[in-house]
Amino acid sequence: MLPCNDGPLALNRQLCFALYAASRAMTRAYQPMLQDLGITYPQYLVLLVLWEWDELGEEVDTSVGALGQRLMLDSGTLTPLLKRLEQRGLVSRKRAPRDERVTLVAVTEAGRALQPRAQAWVEGQFESSAVSREEVDQLRRQLWQLLEKLGAAG
Amino acid sequence: MLPCNDGPLALNRQLCFALYAASRAMTRAYQPMLQDLGITYPQYLVLLVLWEWDELGEEVDTSVGALGQRLMLDSGTLTPLLKRLEQRGLVSRKRAPRDERVTLVAVTEAGRALQPRAQAWVEGQFESSAVSREEVDQLRRQLWQLLEKLGAAG
DNA sequence: GCAATATAAATTGTGCACAATACAATTGTG
DNA sequence: CACAATTGTATTGTGCACAATTTATATTGC
Numbered sequence: 001m002l003p004c005n006d007g008p009l010a011l012n013r014q015l016c017f018a019l020y021a022a023s024r025a026m027t028r029a030y031q032p033m034l035q036d037l038g039i040t041y042p043q044y045l046v047l048l049v050l051w052e053w054d055e056l057g058e059e060v061d062t063s064v065g066a067l068g069q070r071l072m073l074d075s076g077t078l079t080p081l082l083k084r085l086e087q088r089g090l091v092s093r094k095r096a097p098r099d100e101r102v103t104l105v106a107v108t109e110a111g112r113a114l115q116p117r118a119q120a121w122v123e124g125q126f127e128s129s130a131v132s133r134e135e136v137d138q139l140r141r142q143l144w145q146l147l148e149k150l151g152a153a154g
Numbered sequence: 155m156l157p158c159n160d161g162p163l164a165l166n167r168q169l170c171f172a173l174y175a176a177s178r179a180m181t182r183a184y185q186p187m188l189q190d191l192g193i194t195y196p197q198y199l200v201l202l203v204l205w206e207w208d209e210l211g212e213e214v215d216t217s218v219g220a221l222g223q224r225l226m227l228d229s230g231t232l233t234p235l236l237k238r239l240e241q242r243g244l245v246s247r248k249r250a251p252r253d254e255r256v257t258l259v260a261v262t263e264a265g266r267a268l269q270p271r272a273q274a275w276v277e278g279q280f281e282s283s284a285v286s287r288e289e290v291d292q293l294r295r296q297l298w299q300l301l302e303k304l305g306a307a308g
Numbered sequence: 309g310c311a312a313t314a315t316a317a318a319t320t321g322t323g324c325a326c327a328a329t330a331c332a333a334t335t336g337t338g
Numbered sequence: 339c340a341c342a343a344t345t346g347t348a349t350t351g352t353g354c355a356c357a358a359t360t361t362a363t364a365t366t367g368c
Contacts (some may be wrong), residue, residue, distance in 0.1 A: 008273055008276055008277055008280075009272060009276060011199070011202045011224070015293060015294045016181070016184065017202070017225075018301070019176055019177040020177050020180070020181070020195075020199070021225075021226050021297075021306065021307075022225065022300055022301050022304075023174050023177035024306075024325075024326095025300075025301055025306035026169070026174070027170070027174070028306070030170065040352095042353085043166070044313095045171060045174070048163055048164075048171070049165055052164065052165060064316075064317065064318095065315095065316060065317080070165065071171075071173050071175075072178065074355080074356065075318065076318080076320085076357080076358095076359090077318095077354065077356070079318055079319080080319095080353080083155035084353080099316085099363075099364070100316095100362075100363055101362065101363045102315095102316065102317080102363095103316080106169075108169065111192055112213045115158055115163065119161070119162055119163050122162055123162055126162075129303075130303045131300065131303050135296075136169050138296075139169060139293075139296050139300065140167070140169045140298075142164075142289075142292075142293050142296070143169075143175075143176045143293075144172060146179075146180075146285065147175060147176050147179055147225060149283075149284045149285050150176075150179040150182075151185050152178075153175075178355075182356095194323065194324075196324060199321095216316070217346080217347095218346075218347065219346060219347080225316090227324095227325075227326090228325080228326065229348065230325075230327080230328090230347095230348080230349050230350090231324065231325050232347095233348055233349085234323080234348095234349095235323080235324075252343095254332080255332070255333050255346040256347080257336070257347065257348090
């Protein structure tokens with residue numbers, strides 16, 4: 001047998017490490033699609049939100065702050081990320097006329113055009129994946145429960 | 155009701171986002187302890203491995219490569235991290251005499267001294283946490299299953 | 309009206325992640 | 339023994355994360 005630490009600090013029994021490793025492995029799994037679209041993983045998450053907002057018309061708060069709440073990220077992360085997306089022409093940024101402190105964000109036509117490609121890839125993954133839809137749903141629900149207990153969920 | 159995208163790209167139904175958010179929330183939950191110890195979260199994970207190796211005597215491969223395999227991290231992440239731990243006196247780095255390409259890593263006495271403090275905090279969290287030990291164990295097992303299916307687990 | 313306060317982004321600085329590359333030490337082959 | 343291929347770290351460059359600070363604008367109290 002392997003001589004293995006089995007105290008409370010054993011790496012293999014840390015939930016925190018399982019989360020950390022699984023999150024990075026999942027990001028790696030998205031690399032083929034992301035490379036094809038020419039974006040990074042956090043940029044993809046931002047686009048997921050902007051694509052949702054894009055379908056909801058005018059009555060949505062599309063500020064950097066609202067984006068940060070949705071993704072649990074702060075402006076120090078989002079501002080430079082959004083500037084890079086803007087430089088690539090995928091996103092537009094403009095000050096809100098009613099409150100000049102607020103920056104409003106939206107997808108451009110070019111950004112909108114990436115959505116079907118992302119959707120096709122994600123659906124293809126489900127078809128070919130070794131993980132069942134039920135497993136995915138259950139795991140996701142458990143993670144949201146954990147997020148609520150950590151006081152991080154919206 | 156909220157008008158909400160419920161296509162396959164809805165943010166709330168992405169396992170990848172749940173993982174990403176939960177991983178960052180977990181890291182945040184560790185901040186009080188980490189600040190007390192004066193280290194970062196990835197540095198803590200490195201120390202978990204080195205503490206395990208420290209108890210196993212001489213017959214363990216303590217190279218940067220072995221550390222990277224254990225944590226699924228590469229040398230571009232570990233080398234600067236280990237140099238910072240070395241500067242703080244928590245870790246020692248030396249070339250292997252038998253193969254000068256290999257860097258061997260170990261905790262110092264100061265690094266060893268942090269373990270009981272970390273252990274006390276982790277055990278305290280289990281006592282006071284809203285999450286049951288069974289939930290934690292089940293979630294961790296599911297995450298390792300996912301890691302294996304993503305081809306990332308050792 | 310106007311100072312005091314509060315708010316929203318942006319900026320700055322540190323430390324990961326990871327791809328790509330460089331480089332030195334080792335190994336395999338003839 | 340040459341010497342090409344391989345291996346193990348280190349280096350470089352880009353892009354997050356997040357704490358702390360700054361700046362600009364709004365709001366509130368008096």
